[in-house]
Amino acid sequence: MTAYRGLTWDHPRGYKALEAAAAQARDLSLTWDRHSLEGFEERPIGEQCALYDLVVLDHPHVGEAVAADCLRPLEELFSAEEIAGWRDKAMGRSMVSYHYAGQHWALPQDAATQVMAWRRDRLDAPPVLWDEVVRLSETGVVAMSLSGPHAALTFQSICAAHGGTFRNRPEAREAWDLLSKLATKSPHALRSLNPIGILEHMSRNDDVAVCPLVYGYVNYAPGGPLSFADAPRVTADGPVGSILGGTGIGVSRWCKVTPQLLDHLSWLMSDAAQRGFIPEHEGQPALKSAWRDPAVNARWGGFYADTYATLDGASLRPRHDGAIAFQTAASQRIRMGLDAGEPADPVLGDLQALFERHRPASAEI
Structure with a gap:
């Protein structure tokens, strides 16, 4: 055998x-x-x-x-x-x-895919629109997933919710402005946590009520204080923004x-x-x-029914040879831009240059 x-x-x-x-x-x-x-x-x-x-x-x-x-x-x-x-x-x-x-x-x-995690004991219902998430963030209860490759993935998801990608400049500018607002209010102590770490923290502590984009883990759904919902949209009939x-x-x-x-x-x-x-x-x-x-x-x-629509509409990441290196470099550039409070265009220009640098000529995306 x-x-x-x-x-x-x-x-x-x-x-x-x-x-x-x-x-x-x-x-x-x-x-x-x-x-x-x-x-x-x-x-x-x-x-x-x-x-x-x-x-x-x-x-x-x-x-x-x-x-x-x-x-x-x-x-x-x-x-x-x-x-x-x-x-x-x-x-x-x-x-x-x-x-x-x-x-x-x-x-x-x-x-x-990236979905919303929220605590049932802190909110009556999960936010549906990104504007609602921004308002909640003013109270310091919204955490963003930005560690490792997740800075790039979260940004790409917000771009998708705006109807584009990081390579579509008008949509990407709007997405950057939104991410910048939320990152400023996100608890800094959670910045280094991967999705499992964020979900563990939310399961054990009540200081964070919402993580609007975090890779869903069904293991945290039954029995505890966490629930999961579809990722936020820009408008009620707008596209779902999530990266598979x-x-x-x-x-x-x-x-x-x-x-x-x-x-x-x-x-x-x-x-x-x-x-x-x-x-x-x-x-x-x-x-x-x-x-x-x-x-x-x-x-x-x-868990499955509550996040079905998000997974059904989730977008793909780049898959060319060099995509992982791009994802790593892009995340580092995004975190640097967020920490420095940079406007959109310098960051987006660098992301486009990184994408081209790590993508072989004529490679399928």
């Missing part, structure tokens, strides 16, 4: 369901190692794929993986009908996010694929696993059927 090794991330949402599924699999030996949430960026994906048969990744790494030729395209492993079925059943653009250079490079086993997250399972180019392994991966994407096994083991499924399921929502505090 072939023994497989996989690499996932060290949070219950990232490993519990995968480890439990591997433990009960017949005719398959699969163990999962874990690394930190930030571990995605600590080692090039080509090196990870040289060490592991299966690698959990997020979609901005796809261009790098294609350039390194370190993943097997799903088209080599599964039928066109299976792939089309997963694309149709997946939440929002979760499956599409792993389609690059004409092929799919990972199975979207987990779906997430989630993770997919990629198969290393050097993996010795067997029918048993493919059956296991297919089962993880099945309706039964996505609506039953994965939520039961603290995972966050990727299929629409799970997000709509009344029983799943009842068990997990309505």
